[in-house]
Amino acid sequence: MIVEKLVVGPFASNCYIVGSKSNKEGMIIDPGDEAKQILKRVKQLALDIKLIVLTHGHIDHTGALKEVREVTGAEVVIHADDAKSLKERSLSNLFGLLYPIPPPPDRLLKGGDSIDIGDLHFLVLHTPGHTPGGVCLLGQGVVFSGDTLFNYGVGRTDLPGGSYSQLMNSIQTKLMTLPDNTVVYPGHGPDTTIGAERRDNPFLHG
Numbered sequence: 575m576i577v578e579k580l581v582v583g584p585f586a587s588n589c590y591i592v593g594s595k596s597n598k599e600g601m602i603i604d605p606g607d608e609a610k611q612i613l614k615r616v617k618q619l620a621l622d623i624k625l626i627v628l629t630h631g632h633i634d635h636t637g638a639l640k641e642v643r644e645v646t647g648a649e650v651v652i653h654a655d656d657a658k659s660l661k662e663r664s665l666s667n668l669f670g671l672l673y674p675i676p677p678p679p680d681r682l683l684k685g686g687d688s689i690d691i692g693d694l695h696f697l698v699l700h701t702p703g704h705t706p707g708g709v710c711l712l713g714q715g716v717v718f719s720g721d722t723l724f725n726y727g728v729g730r731t732d733l734p735g736g737s738y739s740q741l742m743n744s745i746q747t748k749l750m751t752l753p754d755n756t757v758v759y760p761g762h763g764p765d766t767t768i769g770a771e772r773r774d775n776p777f778l779h780g
Contacts, residue, residue, distance in 0.1 A: 575694055575714050576600070577759065578615055583607025585634040588761055590718060593621040594692025601625035601691050602642060603711070603718050604761060607673075609638035613645050624691060628652040628679075629720025629761060630705040631659030632733075639676035651689070653700060654682040656707025659735075683709060699748045703741020704729030710748065716757040717768070723749055723758060725766040728777045745778070 576593035583606045591612070593600035600621030605612055616623055623646040628636055631652060639660075643650055652660065660676050685700030689711060696713035704721040708729070711718040721729035723745055731738040749758075754769025771778065 576619060576621070577716070578619065579759070579765075580608070580612060580615060582611065583634055583637060586762060587634045588759070588763075589638075590759060591615055591619060591621065592691065592694070592718075593619060594694050597692040598622055599624050599692035601627055601689070602646070602648070603627045604629055604635040604720070605638040605642040606633075606635045607637045609641035609645075612638060612642055616646070623648045625689065626650045627689065627711065628656070628660075629710065629718065629722075630708040631656035632705065632721070633673060635720070635761060636660060636676055637673040640674040643677055649680040650677065651681045651683050652679045653698075653707030653709050654684060655702070656705050657682055659705070659707075685709070689713075701741075701744035701748050703731060703737050703739075703744045705733075706735045708744070712752070712756075715755070716759060717749065717752065718759045719749065719761065721761040723771060723775075724760045724762060725758075725764045726771070726775050727763070728775070729761075742777070750778070 578591040580589045587606035590603040600623050626648045687698040689696040696711040699710040701708050701722045752768045756768040758766045
């Protein structure tokens, strides 16, 4: 499996380019900003991007969506409960950011759905709390955790639709049940593992 992380935009969001080594199919997770940088790396990796997966609808994870989709022609997927946030300007206005309104999603996700890229298979985990439709992608011994779980941190819950109790329930029931050696690729910051977070994440030991 190919996993490339690009740190993009003013919020230092992690955009992931994930691909199958066997047939060079790929997906982009959270194209938050800097579309040209993302597309340049896709070209260098010689990947055929089939999917653009949004872990949630916040602008720092979707800002480059319009341009990336136009160039790749890839299918855009997001959880049903976050789809409407793609059209809303409230967060971008709040932070003084202007991005083109992205196209509507091609497919709405729900928990338990599968995402298949070449010989790679991922399970959609619905993990509300940071947003109502936040998701994580689990497969190949890794989990792309969006803004649900970070390296020694958790997602903020003070924005519209956030819920701290929901977030902590999502982490405990969907992520802390995974093996310790599961690699966590979060929406911001460095990689970690489930085991490291289980042991040392201060939010999980309150």
